[in-house]
Amino acid sequence: MMLRRVLAATGVPTHSCCMIPGVRILSSHYSRTSLIRTLSTMTTKKLIFAKHFDGEPKPSDFKLVEEKIPALKNGEVQFEALFISVDPYMRPVSVGKPLGHKMFGAQVARVVESKHPNYKKGDNVVGYMGWETHPICNPDTLESPFGALEKPLVLPDFKKLPLSLALGVLGMPGNTAFFGLTELCQPKAGETVCISGAAGAVGSLVGQIAKNLGCKVVGIANKKEKLDWLTSLGFDVVIDYKEEDVDKRLTEKVPQGIDCYFDNVGGEMSSTVLSHMNMFGRVAVCGAIAGYNAKTPPLAPMVQSAIVMNQLRLEGFFVQRWLGRWNEGILKNMGWVQEGKLQFREFVTEGFEKLPEALIGTMRGDAVGKALVKV
Numbered sequence: 001m002m003l004r005r006v007l008a009a010t011g012v013p014t015h016s017c018c019m020i021p022g023v024r025i026l027s028s029h030y031s032r033t034s035l036i037r038t039l040s041t042m043t044t045k046k047l048i049f050a051k052h053f054d055g056e057p058k059p060s061d062f063k064l065v066e067e068k069i070p071a072l073k074n075g076e077v078q079f080e081a082l083f084i085s086v087d088p089y090m091r092p093v094s095v096g097k098p099l100g101h102k103m104f105g106a107q108v109a110r111v112v113e114s115k116h117p118n119y120k121k122g123d124n125v126v127g128y129m130g131w132e133t134h135p136i137c138n139p140d141t142l143e144s145p146f147g148a149l150e151k152p153l154v155l156p157d158f159k160k161l162p163l164s165l166a167l168g169v170l171g172m173p174g175n176t177a178f179f180g181l182t183e184l185c186q187p188k189a190g191e192t193v194c195i196s197g198a199a200g201a202v203g204s205l206v207g208q209i210a211k212n213l214g215c216k217v218v219g220i221a222n223k224k225e226k227l228d229w230l231t232s233l234g235f236d237v238v239i240d241y242k243e244e245d246v247d248k249r250l251t252e253k254v255p256q257g258i259d260c261y262f263d264n265v266g267g268e269m270s271s272t273v274l275s276h277m278n279m280f281g282r283v284a285v286c287g288a289i290a291g292y293n294a295k296t297p298p299l300a301p302m303v304q305s306a307i308v309m310n311q312l313r314l315e316g317f318f319v320q321r322w323l324g325r326w327n328e329g330i331l332k333n334m335g336w337v338q339e340g341k342l343q344f345r346e347f348v349t350e351g352f353e354k355l356p357e358a359l360i361g362t363m364r365g366d367a368v369g370k371a372l373v374k375v
């Protein structure tokens with residue numbers, strides 16, 4: 001927003017290549033900028049909104065800018081981004097953000113310089129510093145995409161585990177899986193848990209946690225590579241929702257019915273799953289990715305009859321609900337990782353400039369496991 005105001009004040013159109021003091025617009029199309037390799041340690045790169053998304057995000061919806069890093073003020077910390085997260089929520093949550101606004105999101109970063117008592121040079125953190133290579137922020141006033149104050153978290157010693165896990169199994173997606181499943185679905189050993197978006201960052205963990213709790217697990221995803229991976233993780237039934245008739249496969253392979261449904265996707269497929277649920281089934285509505293890129297909301301068969309007849313309980317949630325118990329989820333997942341009972345896969349794209357492509361690919365289902373960009 002500030003950049004846009006600066007540009008407006010100079011009379012420079014925000015979509016054109018330009019030079020203004022302290023701000024260099026490298027290109028209105030980020031992919032052409034890969035040839036420009038002039039970044040000095042005194043500058044930071046940001047990806048900002050150049051256009052509002054219309055359907056699927058496009059590379060030209062983003063603009064890469066390079067700015068001088070200002071002097072650090074009291075209370076501020078300067079970071080160097082190591083890994084930046086790519087998450088489906090970025091698509092719907094960006095609606096209404098002003099043009100010129102830096103793309104929001106979480107990153108794992110190292111403290112380069114600090115004028116804040118709780119952060120010291122060399123600390124590794126995870127926080128919502130957005131799509132920027134060398135962000136400066138005051139941790140006490142940093143906002144999450146949720147609009148709440150959320151200080152970057154100083155990471156403990158990860159020992160041999162990669163720091164990037166703080167954006168995946170040992171971070172927000174891990175806690176989404178853990179709390180969403182255990183608190184809202186409350187699965188009991190022997191029950192059947194079904195997961196849509198099963199090979200994604202959250203879904204792949206939900207299925208494994210359900211197995212750890214003694215449940216039978218049904219995973220719904222697309223493409224053989226994903227289904228084979230889920231089978232190798234111990235999922236009992238896997239269904240390709242694009243290649244198979246989900247209703248028929250559930251009737252054949254899950255005759256006992258579904259007790260818990262962890263829904264990452266929504267839409268028609270979720271209506272089908274709800275029609276296979278048992279009495280007093282529980283549904284954690286985690287996301288609705290089937291509609292995030294849609295220009296008009298996708299239609300789906302009505303679900304109220306199944307909800308009433310089987311006395312189902314559906315509950316939507318944001319994982320921030322459990323911010324007060326954050327470490328409990330991380331430690332539980334870390335324990336399972338160390339015991340080899342919670343496997344993770346990362347889908348890493350190299351290069352800060354590739355962030356838009358990585359987001360577009362994630363929304364198309366390209367990623368297996370957690371999508372990340374290594375800066």
Ligand SMILES: NC(=O)C1=CN([C@@H]2O[C@H](COP(=O)(O)OP(=O)(O)OC[C@H]3O[C@@H](n4cnc5c(N)ncnc54)[C@H](OP(=O)(O)O)[C@@H]3O)[C@@H](O)[C@H]2O)C=CC1
Binds near residue numbers: 199318
């Ligand atoms: N409530 C909360 O606090 C949180 C919610 N979420 C939500 O959880 C869901 C999963 O997030 P995450 O695991 O990080 O995402 P990922 O990108 O890792 O996985 C999402 C998967 O959804 C599938 N998918 C994409 N488009 C469609 C579609 N049109 N129909 C069906 N499936 C589709 C893709 O798999 P495939 O190719 O197999 O279709 C993709 O792999 C999202 O909806 C996200 O918004 C995430 C974190 C926190």
Ligand SMILES: CCCCCC(=O)/C=C/[C@H]1[C@H](O)CC(=O)[C@@H]1CCCCCCC(=O)O
Binds near residue numbers: 092093172288
């Ligand atoms: C609006 C669709 C949200 C889809 C669900 C999802 O993916 C949520 C992800 C949250 C994750 O915990 C990290 C975040 O900060 C995400 C929250 C998104 C904030 C929603 C903003 C609501 C608002 O203020 O309008």
